[in-house]
Amino acid sequence: MKKANIYLLLVSLFFILSCKDNDLKIITVTGEIPASKMGITLTHEHVLVDFAMIDSITPNRYNKDSVISKVLPFFEELKPYKVATFVDCTPEYLGRDPQLLAELSRKTGINILTNTGWYAADNNRHIPKEINNMSPEEIATIWIDEAKNVIGNTGIKPGFIKIGMSNVELSETDKKLVAAACLTHLETGLTIVSHTGPGEAALAQLKILNIYGVDPSAFIWAHAMGEPSNTKLVNIAQSGAWLSFDEVREDMESQIRVNYLIQLMKSMRQLNRVLISHDAGWYQPDKPNGGIIHPYTAIFESLTLLLLSEGSTREDIDQLLIKNPAEAFAVRIRKIVK
Numbered sequence: 001m002k003k004a005n006i007y008l009l010l011v012s013l014f015f016i017l018s019c020k021d022n023d024l025k026i027i028t029v030t031g032e033i034p035a036s037k038m039g040i041t042l043t044h045e046h047v048l049v050d051f052a053m054i055d056s057i058t059p060n061r062y063n064k065d066s067v068i069s070k071v072l073p074f075f076e077e078l079k080p081y082k083v084a085t086f087v088d089c090t091p092e093y094l095g096r097d098p099q100l101l102a103e104l105s106r107k108t109g110i111n112i113l114t115n116t117g118w119y120a121a122d123n124n125r126h127i128p129k130e131i132n133n134m135s136p137e138e139i140a141t142i143w144i145d146e147a148k149n150v151i152g153n154t155g156i157k158p159g160f161i162k163i164g165m166s167n168v169e170l171s172e173t174d175k176k177l178v179a180a181a182c183l184t185h186l187e188t189g190l191t192i193v194s195h196t197g198p199g200e201a202a203l204a205q206l207k208i209l210n211i212y213g214v215d216p217s218a219f220i221w222a223h224a225m226g227e228p229s230n231t232k233l234v235n236i237a238q239s240g241a242w243l244s245f246d247e248v249r250e251d252m253e254s255q256i257r258v259n260y261l262i263q264l265m266k267s268m269r270q271l272n273r274v275l276i277s278h279d280a281g282w283y284q285p286d287k288p289n290g291g292i293i294h295p296y297t298a299i300f301e302s303l304t305l306l307l308l309s310e311g312s313t314r315e316d317i318d319q320l321l322i323k324n325p326a327e328a329f330a331v332r333i334r335k336i337v338k
């Protein structure tokens with residue numbers, strides 16, 4: 001091939017690739033935004049969680065205005081840290097309320113993502129009993145409908161898939177949820193966030209992804225910081241899945257743990273597979289005035305300083321809070337390339 005032709009080929013390839021990148025979008029409760037506008041993002045938080053039994057759970061159990069006035073100051077605390085996006089990980093039957101999130105987003109100017117999917121952790125207390133007679137395809141049909149159309153009559157679309165399981169060895173229900181999440185991903189391009197116990201359970205889920213041909217980069221292992229084996233953590237990161245170190249709390253113990261894990265991942269060149277967040281908030285309707293709200297600021301108030309003092313750079317922190325979230329949540333179908 002002539003030099004000029006090679007040059008033309010490279011230029012058009014670059015153009016195609018950069019166009020593709022510009023097209024990537026994030027789906028928030030108030031509409032789509034380009035992934036490049038996601039900004040500083042908290043990838044695993046909760047506005048409200050309702051632990052009521054599935055039969056009695058309903059938005060009538062709380063007053064939306066009271067929730068908003070209670071949670072609003074905690075969102076205001078994020079402004080000085082320029083947090084632009086907040087991923088709400090409360091699934092259906094555990095208090096998901098897209099309209100509440102949309103109102104909060106409009107009031108604060110912070111983008112919020114909600115989800116589709118079901119949660120089998122907590123002994124299946126928050127999952128419809130009909131699941132026993134449903135196939136993964138039937139479950140996926142419900143989730144895909146929410147993604148392609150909207151959630152109920154809210155006019156709001158989910159920005160990711162949330163599933164949850166706490167068993168070391170996956171139950172039949174757990175396996176169905178993962179399979180349904182794969183089918184939904186292949187149809188919608190939404191990322192799968194899985195509340196998972198230990199690494200064994202994450203590996204078992206990744207095997208199911210493999211069967212369905214879904215690339216591990218479409219999978220976020222939530223609560224990965226509970227896994228004690230560095231080898232398992234590194235291996236799963238190297239497979240391409242995301243590790244979510246999402247229990248950064250005010251206490252130094254959790255921050256020392258996350259700092260350790262981040263330095264480990266950096267030394268293994270896996271920082272591009274890591275997400276961090278607080279798993280905080282938690283207005284609980286069954287507690288007086290919603291109970292204690294946990295703030296969303298420990299990362300900015302102290303973890304960042306700890307990371308910088310332990311060898312992380314500003315670029316590392318931007319990667320964790322800006323680059324990785326946009327990459328993880330940008331909507332696109334991720335199939336295994338064979």
Ligand SMILES: [Zn+2]
Nearest residue numbers: 044046089279
């Ligand atoms: Zn959570």
